[in-house]
Amino acid sequence: MAVARPGADHEVMNSQATGHLRVSDAEREPVIERLQTAYAEGRLDHDEFDMRTHLAMTAKTRDELAVVLRDLAPPAKGMVPAGAETGEDRVLAALAHGLAIPTVFVGPLVLMLVSGKRSPYVRRHAAEAVNFQLTLLLVTIVTFGIGGVVYAVAWIASAVAAIMALAGADFRYPWTLRPVK
Structure with a gap:
């Protein structure tokens, strides 16, 4: 009979690759915002923007969500996209x-x-x-x-x-x- 160690479940959870974890709507929103920025910057055409937005909305894991932004550079730190003023x-x-x-x-x-x-x-x-x-x-x-x-x-x-x-x-x-x- 195996005796469970305290915190063993926590270790197993931490050892899993985070890419296989399921994503929430809150994790999808920044990805969609980045796609909108890339589209406004001219980095994506309309069809590709639609396709990537659909993929982001239907992604189930973090790996699937990361694929959507793989070839897009992250926005520069401190830069606010045009039209983002409050x-x-x-x-x-x-x-x-x-x-x-x-x-x-x-x-x-x-x-x-x-x-x-x-x-x-x-x-x-x-x-x-x-x-x-x-x-x-x-x-x-x-x-x-x-x-x-x-x-x-x-x-x-x-x-x-x-x-x-x-x-x-x-x-x-x-x-x-x-x-x-």
Whole structure:
């Protein structure tokens, strides 16, 4: 009669290859997200994307799931796929353009320094707003105040930029120096 050792079942479980373990829906989701990213990047055509998505959804083991991504490079660390910005990112980006109206470049600069660290989308929009406002300030100084008339047009451009940011699109102000990247 064999006597079972405590923890023996645990050792057997750890010795099994993890590739033969069954997968859950939670394990399938990141694979499908990676396929969507690869499709958006142009690494997969539509038919291959459909086929791989079907294989990922019907995979029963980790080995079957790994086959779906075998020839796709993992996404670069820290890179957010285009269009992956959150609603909060969009609101902050729009706020960067909107704050430029009453605060000139100070509001967008503060947002760029605070929220730009966690979101490249917010940083891009805030930097664009800072650059535009600095360009307007420079024009106003060089023209001895006459360029201040341009600020009326700048408010319209800032409002358009804020709407574009809320929609998730990039916006570039025309005729702008871009010392802040």
